Amino acid sequence: MTxxxxxxxxxxxxxxxxxxxxxDYIRQIEPQQETRWAGGMQFHLxxxxxxxxxxxxxxxGDTPVGYFFWEVHGEAAVLASIxxxxxxxxxxxxxQLLTQFIADARAQGxxxxxxxxxxxxxxxxxxxxxxFRYTHDEQGYRHYVYPTAERITGAEV
Numbered sequence: 625m626t627x628x629x630x631x632x633x634x635x636x637x638x639x640x641x642x643x644x645x646x647x648d649y650i651r652q653i654e655p656q657q658e659t660r661w662a663g664g665m666q667f668h669l670x671x672x673x674x675x676x677x678x679x680x681x682x683x684x685g686d687t688p689v690g691y692f693f694w695e696v697h698g699e700a701a702v703l704a705s706i707x708x709x710x711x712x713x714x715x716x717x718x719x720q721l722l723t724q725f726i727a728d729a730r731a732q733g734x735x736x737x738x739x740x741x742x743x744x745x746x747x748x749x750x751x752x753x754x755x756f757r758y759t760h761d762e763q764g765y766r767h768y769v770y771p772t773a774e775r776i777t778g779a780e781v
Contacts, residue, residue: 629689629717631724634679641681641688642672645707653745671695675704680724682708682717692721694729701729703739706747718750726754726770737770 634642646668650661661668672679672693679693692706703725708717729737739756741748743766752758756768 628715629682629684629720631680631682631720634676634681634691634693636673636676638679638681638688638691639669639672642679642691642693642705643668645691645709646705648710649705649707653742671704678728680721680728682721684712690717690721692725694725696734697738699734700736700738701725701732701734703737718747719754722750722754735772738768740765740767742766 646661647658650658654661675693675695678695680691681688682690688709689712690706690708693704695702695704703722706718706721706725708721726737738759739751740762741751742764743761748766751768754770756770759767759769761767
């Protein structure tokens with residue numbers, strides 16, 4: 625089966641796509657945070673440019689339809705954001721992006737992969753169905769870790 629999407633590493637010219645996706649997320653999931661989010665734009669721009677080598681864009685043809693990026697926090701690869709444009713949701717693209725995150729973090733030597741998500745964010749199902757395991761709640765977010773084969777069977781992934 626051929627994928628409808630291609631996923632590539634992001635370029636600086638993709639940052640407007642990231643901005644629009646993050647703004648859409650804020651408006652959909654955390655609308656009460658929009659003013660605070662907009663006031664932190666200098667922080668966001670620094671974050672996005674620092675994470676550019678760990679940022680990926682999904683495209684349908686030449687049209688961006690989703691993205692994700694991750695960060696390094698100590699020994700862990702942390703999924704910072706994943707986004708699919710609304711009219712492409714429910715078609716497996718989120719799962720493709722999540723799979724790419726796992727593969728990229730592992731290729732860069734990370735065994736611990738984590739993420740945090742608002743408890744009422746529908747993306748929780750994506751993470752749980754992909755095998756991420758709930759660890760704890762903190763400041764309105766549910767936190768998850770991706771189990772490695774080493775944890776489960778003693779074998780290296």
